[in-house]
Amino acid sequence: MKQSQMLIPTLKETPADAEIASHQLLLRAGFMRQNASGIYSYLPLGFRVLQKIETIVREEMNRTGAQELLMPAIQPAELWHETGRWDVYGPELMRLKDRHNRDFALGATHEELITSNVRDELSTYKKLPMTLYQIQTKYRDEKRPRFGLLRGREFIMKDAYSFHADQEDLDKQYQIMYDAYTKVFERCGLDFRAVIADSGAMGGKDTHEFQALASVGEDMIAYSDSSDYAANIEMAEVLTADERPNEDLLPLTEGENNEQQNRSLNYVCFKANEKLVVVYVRRDDEINDVKVKNVLEVDMIELLSDQEKQAAGLDPFHLDSEVIVLADNGVKNIVNGTLHVEETNKDYINVNPERDLSIKSFYDLRFIKEGDPSPDGKGRIKFARGIEVGQVFKLGTKYSEAMNAVFLDENGRTKPLIMGCYGIGVSRTLSAIAEQCHDEKGLIWPVSVAPFQLHIIAVNSKNEEQMALANRLYEQFGTRYEVLLDDRKERAGVKFAESDLIGCPIRITVGKKAEDGIVELKVRRNGEVIECQVNELDQLIDAHLKD
Amino acid sequence: MKQSQMLIPTLKETPADAEIASHQLLLRAGFMRQNASGIYSYLPLGFRVLQKIETIVREEMNRTGAQELLMPAIQPAELWHETGRWDVYGPELMRLKDRHNRDFALGATHEELITSNVRDELSTYKKLPMTLYQIQTKYRDEKRPRFGLLRGREFIMKDAYSFHADQEDLDKQYQIMYDAYTKVFERCGLDFRAVIADSGAMGGKDTHEFQALASVGEDMIAYSDSSDYAANIEMAEVLTADERPNEDLLPLTEGENNEQQNRSLNYVCFKANEKLVVVYVRRDDEINDVKVKNVLEVDMIELLSDQEKQAAGLDPFHLDSEVIVLADNGVKNIVNGTLHVEETNKDYINVNPERDLSIKSFYDLRFIKEGDPSPDGKGRIKFARGIEVGQVFKLGTKYSEAMNAVFLDENGRTKPLIMGCYGIGVSRTLSAIAEQCHDEKGLIWPVSVAPFQLHIIAVNSKNEEQMALANRLYEQFGTRYEVLLDDRKERAGVKFAESDLIGCPIRITVGKKAEDGIVELKVRRNGEVIECQVNELDQLIDAHLKD
Incomplete structure (x- = not known):
């Protein structure tokens, strides 16, 4: 192309609301323009990069045998009622009414739609497995759109959905998609990690996020300095390395807390399903809510307010048998430790957890820290920030059960389809590349995606x-x-x-x-x-x- | 692909609500699925065809030097207020509010958005001309979605916009796009005509529609049996071929109407801008409203109701000088004709238009008929129905003036950009091909777009x-x-x-x-x-x- 004939509206000044390098440079170099908060036009240069990323994604998806289709952005509310998500999704789901006053959602994701498309078609195990994908525009009404394409309200995603007769087959496909994602992001020239992630409210089990490393990333990653181990910090398993000191247990007594930090205990009180929960960690560690929730097998825990704590009259040394007492593994090897009881403002020494604190079992309940041994036994943990550019997810039967998407197995029994879902933020990948590949003069595109x-x-x-x-x-x-x-x-x-x-x-x-x-x-x-x-x-x- | 692994959900029965062959066959052959009225998923086979059509469109657009970009579907209401279309577009424009209660439209078309994108960029004649296009999803809340992809509510369009310093340059680009469209539809294997169309409410001048011939088409086309002349019937010019009979003018008198039809006169009364308009045609011809509007240079005319006619007390032989009297060219050569006056239920003979009916000038005001000579002088007119698959349009300055999109010309004068716009219904083209290419057994894809x-x-x-x-x-x-x-x-x-x-x-x-x-x-x-x-x-x- 001749530059004199191209629309490349470069800017001399950095737009005031562009906080990070990728956002600033993509605007300044004329790759895109903002049309409304979190809503952009891809100008010719930006579109060329976008198209190259899409081609890479398409090639790697097709290589796995996945089939491309295209679903509508406008989705009837009835489908979202079937799974209950119409009510729980909240204001991020953009909604509209048609001229007949019928409710529709602008697709933030397509689990409902794909399940409705296949539920009468994949009716026998003979038609399984099947993986379908689309590259399509998605809508999420972010509370605070920012960072350009990183957190927009109209954006481009590749979303794939797989359907299986059994868990083993899903596991196989999950690995195939994991490998394909690795290829996609390698080909895009990204420095990334596949990190163990929290399946959270999506309701499945295994999940990995593909995180492009960048200091502006919203997610914190714990990774090994000597292997490819990586996890979101709330998911990183902590290995207990301390040895138990070979000391006699001294009698519990009030006393000044002048012990070293690693003998000092701390506790936090939660409410979970109306029950009181007391969790002990070492004072120099931080309790990881996600791990507590997983141990309790609940969706939500709440910190007890000061008022609630007063009302409950909790005395750590004489806890009611109704109270659930958990302790982090790091507490296990504390001998003759110290404890400050906030409620009574008293300090205790020679606290021995199992003897004095009704602790019956120990779990991994704390956040990993930089310098901790890597959970895979190789090297030490480091922290980095990441931009989530992809996620693979074992959905299980959450959607197929809610929407009655069933098949007949080899023995003629009706079973819900087992599903996986796999997303790539295509426009976000563009931004992530720009975030990693630039200097003070401008963008530095990898050959594979250069305009x-x-x-x-x-x-x-x-x-x-x-x-x-x-x-x-x-x-x-x-x-x-x-x-x-x-x-x-x-x-x-x-x-x-x-x-x-x-x-x-x-x-x-x-x-x-x-x-x-x-x-x-x-x-x-x-x-x-x-x-x-x-x-x-x-x-x-x-x-x-x-x- | 192996068919055992593909999602091709064929149907034995024809879905009840599918009225036309393309709709029936695309559903029965598993190319698509309906998700809501006028809203479809393209399944793998349908997506493959769609992709091929898109590739053809993209190749021919790129060949013209047009640059591809991608604009958002969600458009801020402010832009539509600038042109006034927020209020006049009506319920076909889908609208929604974001979480901050701001108004947005789902793009039915992108004149406002493209103009806002370029208005500060194409600020000098040196940057002109420029043509930009996108292949993108559009939304129109049709009152009666039907015929599958032919009249849907979410559909795929290629829309292009060109910007020029003068009319001559627009004319040049218009021809380039016209030729590119011809190539696109030829490559798609369509039997089509480029027809002269009405610029109507869009507010520009020249426009052609590309109509795929099909008996189920919603538009009626007049075309020559011996040339490539074609026009929407309301736009087809009528040549007057009759000779004036060499007879003496007899005196006007009441009398029985037993003359031959081609000497029989008829008149219709309209209201235009609060003025009365009487239009004469031969009784065997039909008045063409569009032509009347164009002669009067008004946007709208209304038929006078019976009551209004009574109130006006119109007497064709003694019309008030305020009344506008128009006559079709076919009336000119009537000598000693007949006229029935409905208001008085009287018949007249020996009516001579110029002498008796205050007619000052004659215009082309009637619909063309099959068998009429073609306006280009070659052959005779035939009628056919068409599916509009594309349109090229000289927009002029309607949007640039409303949105203050101006440039400095060579003499340093500020002028509004002169615009053209060019659309192709990509998903509609898919349907049109299916409508033309099938037999009783199923679809018959042209090689160029076959899945x-x-x-x-x-x-x-x-x-x-x-x-x-x-x-x-x-x-x-x-x-x-x-x-x-x-x-x-x-x-x-x-x-x-x-x-x-x-x-x-x-x-x-x-x-x-x-x-x-x-x-x-x-x-x-x-x-x-x-x-x-x-x-x-x-x-x-x-x-x-x-x-």
């Missing part, structure tokens, strides 16, 4: 010789690469600055030495500049694009 | 030899064509019937003679069957797919 591979610049577009050579190279390389030719009547400085801003992998500058057939090749990624004869370009470009 | 080019059927999937050969052909041809292999354990009759229903261009049947290396090739289009050696297949397939 153009080559950017040819005629330094002086009034110079006929330069323009002729630039045009010749444009024609010549245009048959093999995607080439952007800056044929504008702009100052050279403007052209160079905008070229760095746009971030094509290779820039070819046609300047004063054009008459000698000499041009300059610049590698955007590392700034390397090579002056060369025109006939050497071919090989140099090939070598650098393959790199 | 698969080859359908290989193993007659008896329990027969190892047959399955081995079918698989071998599947592998062999899969490298060059898209191949669907029917590997299901179904009866041969079911396989054949469903193959005809799905409608791939070529079927290869592997049956009893598999052991002798003999198979059968069947051409779906004409039913031709060729028994051949496996090694002859290559050439036969090539020949038939190129046909």
Whole structure:
């Protein structure tokens, strides 16, 4: 494409509301425009990148044998009533009425719709397994849209759904999709981790999130410095490494708390299903709600307010038998520890958990910390922030049971379909790449998703010789690469600055030495500049694009 | 793809609410499923066809130099207020509120959005012309969704918008898009006409609709039997061919109306901008409202009710000078004609229009009829029904003026951008192809958009030899064509019937003679069957797919 004919509205100033680099640069380099809060137009450059990501996703999905279809964004409320999600989804689900006053949702996700599409079709085990996917626009009315495409209200997702006769078959497909996702994000040039995640309210079991590492990410990841282990920090298992001190148990007594931190105990009181729960951890550890919930097998726990604590009159040393007492594994090896009881403002020493605190069993209940041993036994834990670009999820039968999507098994028994679901944030991936791949001058696109591979610049577009050579190279390389030719009547400085801003992998500058057939090749990624004869370009470009 | 693993939910019965062939067959052959009235899922077969149409559209658009972008479906109401369309669009525009109670439209069209995207960018003539397009989902809350994808509420369109410094440049681009549309529909295998259409309420001048000929079409087209002339019937110009009889004018008198029809006059009374309008035509002709409106240069005319006619006390022979009197060209050559005056129930003979009826000038005001000479002077007019699959439109400055989208011309003067817009109904094109290309057994896809080019059927999937050969052909041809292999354990009759229903261009049947290396090739289009050696297949397939 000739730049003079393209819509690339670059901005000199950084828009005030763009807080992070990807958002700023995608706007400044003219890849997109905001039309409303969290709602964007992809301009020609942005659309080209989007299309490349979509192609990568499509190729890897097709390779797994998944079939592409396309479902509507507008979904009848009746389907969402079947699963109960019409009422529980909240204001993030955008809703509208048609001219006949019927209720519809704008699809935030398509579990209901896909299940309604297949429920009368996959009626026998013979038609299973089946995996269907679409690349489609999704809607979520975010409370606080921000960070450009990272948290938008209209965005593009690839969502896939698989249907199985048994758990084993789902497990197999889950691994296939996991591997395909790994390929997708590798091909997109992302630095990412597949992290163990919380299945939370979605109601299934196993799930992994694919997190692109970035300091602006909203999720915190714990990963091993020596293996590919990674988990959302609330999911990272803690190995107990401490040894139990070989000391005699001393008598419990009031006393000043001057012990070392790792002998100091702390407790927190919760309410879960109307029952009181007291959870002990070491004072230097932090209780992980998710783990407490999982141990209690409840969906929600609430911290007891000060008032409620007063009312309950909890005395840690004389707890009512109704109270559930849990302790983190780290508490197990405390001998002659200390405890401060807030309610009475008293300090105790020589506290021995099993003897004094009605603790019957110990669990992994705390957040992992940097420096902890990795749960897979390899290396130590480090923390990083991530942008969730994909998720694979074993849904189980939540939707098939609610919507009566059943099949006949080999023995003629009716069973609910076992489902998996698999999402990739396509537009979010675009942003995540921009977030990882930029410098202070602009974007640095990986070759696989670059809007153009080559950017040819005629330094002086009034110079006929330069323009002729630039045009010749444009024609010549245009048959093999995607080439952007800056044929504008702009100052050279403007052209160079905008070229760095746009971030094509290779820039070819046609300047004063054009008459000698000499041009300059610049590698955007590392700034390397090579002056060369025109006939050497071919090989140099090939070598650098393959790199 | 192996058919056993694909979601192709064929139906034996025709769904009750599917009235036309394309709707019935796309449902029966498992190309799509309805999710709500006028809202569909494209299942894998339907999606494949859709994708091919999109690719054809994209290739032809890119060839014109148009740039692809992608705008959001959700559009802020403010933009629609700028053009006033928020209030005038009516219930077809789907509307919703976000969690902050702000108003949004689901895009039925994108003139406002594209204009807002470019209005600060195309600020000088140097950046013009520019053409931008997208392939995107559109929403229109049709009063009566019907005919499957032909009149849906969520559908896929290609919409393009061009921006120009002057009318001449728009004219040039209009022709380029017109030619590209011709290529698109030719490549899709459609029998279509580019017809002169009414610019109506859109507010521009020139416009052509691309109409796929089909008896179920909602539009009536007048076309020449000897040239490529075609127009919507309300737009077709009428040539006046009659000669004026060389007779003396006789005195006007009351008398019985026993003249031949072509001397008989008729008149109709309208109201336009509060003025009375009387329009004369020959009794065997029909007044064309659109032409009357265009002559009067008004947006709307209303028929006078009987009461209003009585109140006005119109006497055709003594009309008030305030009344506008128009006559169709066909009236001009009437000599000694007849007229029945309904208001007084009297008949007159020897009526001579210019002498007796205050007629000052004659215009083309009637509908064209079959058999009339074609307006381009070539051949005679025939009528056909059409499905509108595309439209090209010279918008002018309607949107740029309303939204203050201006540029500086070469002389430094501020002018509104001159716009064109160009739409293709992508999902409607899919339906139109199905409507034109089918027989009583099922669909007959043109090669260019077929979901698969080859359908290989193993007659008896329990027969190892047959399955081995079918698989071998599947592998062999899969490298060059898209191949669907029917590997299901179904009866041969079911396989054949469903193959005809799905409608791939070529079927290869592997049956009893598999052991002798003999198979059968069947051409779906004409039913031709060729028994051949496996090694002859290559050439036969090539020949038939190129046909």
